[in-house]
Amino acid sequence: MVRVNEPAGAADAHLRIAEIVQELYSRPDTDSATVIAELAEHAAVEIPGAQYAGITVTRNSKHIDTTAATHMWPVLLDKVQQRHREGPCLTAAWEEKVVHVADLETETRFPRYRRDALAETPIRSIMAFQLFIAGQTMGALNVYAEQPNVFGEAAKKLGLVFATHSSVVWNSARRDEQFKRALASRDTIGQAKGMIMERYGVDAVRAFDLLRKLSQESNVPLVQIAEELVEKAQSPEPSK
Known part of the structure; x- marks a missing residue:
């Protein structure tokens, strides 16, 4: 079996992402909500180690929305971020291109988020990728797993590619709607x-x-x- 962190596996994954984005981009009547929901579903499948995926959108770093999620856990974790105004997805949206939480049990950057996330969800690993959204809106594509230390360099590289493509196709859908x-x-x-x-x-x-x-x-x-x-x-x- 070819793994995604091997050269051939990575090339296949990049090709699949390009095909996914091209297919979404070519649809004449697809609204942005449908586009972003499908992108989240594909992210959970294509990014190595991911069990769940979600997309976080924020306008002022104080109020956030979950515009797409493959499970209840991304939605709940965004509510925790909203509650404490801290967390990996907010940090990715506003400050860093990639935020990696290898193990929530030992994470020190987001103490209040960490406490509630551990208490309320089984999630232990998170990787968040910054999305560029036109206008004053910032966003992050986030993947989650219930086991610690599951996201490696292959997940980071593929996630960055996926986030870049996602930004392009989402902005295109939003412009078409406008x-x-x-x-x-x-x-x-x-x-x-x-x-x-x-x-x-x-x-x-x-x-x-x-x-x-x-x-x-x-x-x-x-x-x-x-x-x-x-x-x-x-x-x-x-x-x-």
Whole structure:
């Protein structure tokens, strides 16, 4: 049997990761939540020693979310990190590319996290990899095992590759979603403008100015104002 830490095994693993990412990247209608969930599942399979995987996302190092997890343990461990605002996944997200906890029993960097993690889960080994996410969001791809000292150099190298690819495909999916939302917003605003132009006999510039004025006066986003106008116009008249 070929092991992943042997040259041929490592090459096969790299090829599988490339194929996984290419397949996810080529899907035309896959949302970012589905992409990140599948990436976590593949990480648990492909990274040597991993039993479970999860993805931690944080905006300000104080509030974190588990956007994907293959088991309840990654979710629970993120709650422990949230509770104490310390832990390997937070550190990977904000400070270091890789954080390795070889054995939670002897870990000294995160004392409160260590105490609760040992009390509440069977997890003993953790390796966290920094994810680059566009904008103000930081993240980490994390793998876990119930035995100590299971993650070696092969896991580190493969995890870094997986995290890099994951960042690219996730950001791509998020950009596609943002683009689709922008197109939908543009169409809705266009419909609302057309209604105003027809009803009040004004040109497109004046119609947009009216929408913007309504948005400013009501402190409601312009696209929401447009959506409400369109929905109201499309609602059936109440029967008399």
